[in-house]
Amino acid sequence: MEHDLNRTHSLLSDHFGEAFTALFEHVTDETTAAVVRVDEGELSLDIEGDETRSTWESVRDRFERVADGDGSKSTWRCPTTTAADRSALANLFSQAAGIVGTHFVHEIELRRDGQALVFAVPHHQDAFVDATVSDRIDREEIVALPCEKTCLVPTEPAERWVEDDREWSLAGTSLCVERRDGRRTNCYGLSNLHAVSIAADGTLELTWDAGTVGDDVIGRALTWVMKKFYRPPTAVPCPDHERARAVRARMQAILAAYDGRGL
Incomplete structure (x- = not known):
């Protein structure tokens, strides 16, 4: 996905899936939509105990497909304005810690009225925040998040x-x-x-x-x-x-x- 995010903060974490879910909960009130690029080819992997496929099937009706992408990758949009939408997104993001989910959930962008607030690449264990789009994160602030071994750190x-x-x-x-x-x-x-x-x-x-x-x-x-x-x-x-x-x-x-x- 192309984005114009000003990377003012990066996510420091030990377990990316849990950490990103905590970040999502921290900024969710400022967001209006999430755009997720998925790699459906990853769902062909049959790993015992992995719940990525069943999770995606259970939440997909909350998403609108916005682009076909290339190869097996496709892009989907989900609003973040209702509790049901946020729950669906949190369930999907929680899979980003697993072997399948970390590649299936290929890229994540959290938007505020069309502007990118957060951009993440789970298989790189990377997430970035644009504090210039946020009312609650100061550009020079170190932000503790309600998750063990997780915080936001200014990139400058x-x-x-x-x-x-x-x-x-x-x-x-x-x-x-x-x-x-x-x-x-x-x-x-x-x-x-x-x-x-x-x-x-x-x-x-x-x-x-x-x-x-x-x-x-x-x-x-x-x-x-x-x-x-x-x-x-x-x-x-x-x-x-x-x-x-x-x-x-x-x-x-x-x-x-x-x-x-x-x-």
């Missing part, structure tokens, strides 16, 4: 600085570092950040947690891969203590909204 860099020939930035849900020659940029999701302290010289000392994996063969293999390729910075130089405190405070605010975590 909150902090940006240069040290040791590298440009650092705290933007959206990530800490990013770019070489000044522009040859390489790495970003690290803040949801894995465990602790932050400030050294005497103003360096940020970071502790990361890549998550828990099993102790079986697969788990040990994943642990090896993470140790080899996932190397977030443990020391981030800052020009002064003031900048270090500002960066740490921003990290703390994001993670407090995300899951109540303290650093």
Whole structure:
């Protein structure tokens, strides 16, 4: 779907289906319609326990087909102005966490009087909000949502600085570092950040947690891969203590909204 969304906020979440449903409930009073692009070819997958097909069949009469799209993909519109419509949409969005549903529900756009307010791509685990279309979300606001490990974070860099020939930035849900020659940029999701302290010289000392994996063969293999390729910075130089405190405070605010975590 083509859209003109100004991506002022991105969704930080651990479980996309539940998180997007919480986002939908947060903004639903400001929306007038949802436009959903689905890939009906995904319904041919027969996975035991998956309810995507039955859910779609139970809610489809609430939708109006608006475009044939290409291949197996088609676009449908559903108003958000009645409780029945909102319930149907919430049921469909809840399937975006499953193997089938995350690809069947290909793209989602929540609109306010014809303007895009939210755009999401479930199989990318991405959702974005345009706060300029909203009366309840401020452009610079970090928004906690009523779902575990979920919040909205402004996409514009909150902090940006240069040290040791590298440009650092705290933007959206990530800490990013770019070489000044522009040859390489790495970003690290803040949801894995465990602790932050400030050294005497103003360096940020970071502790990361890549998550828990099993102790079986697969788990040990994943642990090896993470140790080899996932190397977030443990020391981030800052020009002064003031900048270090500002960066740490921003990290703390994001993670407090995300899951109540303290650093």
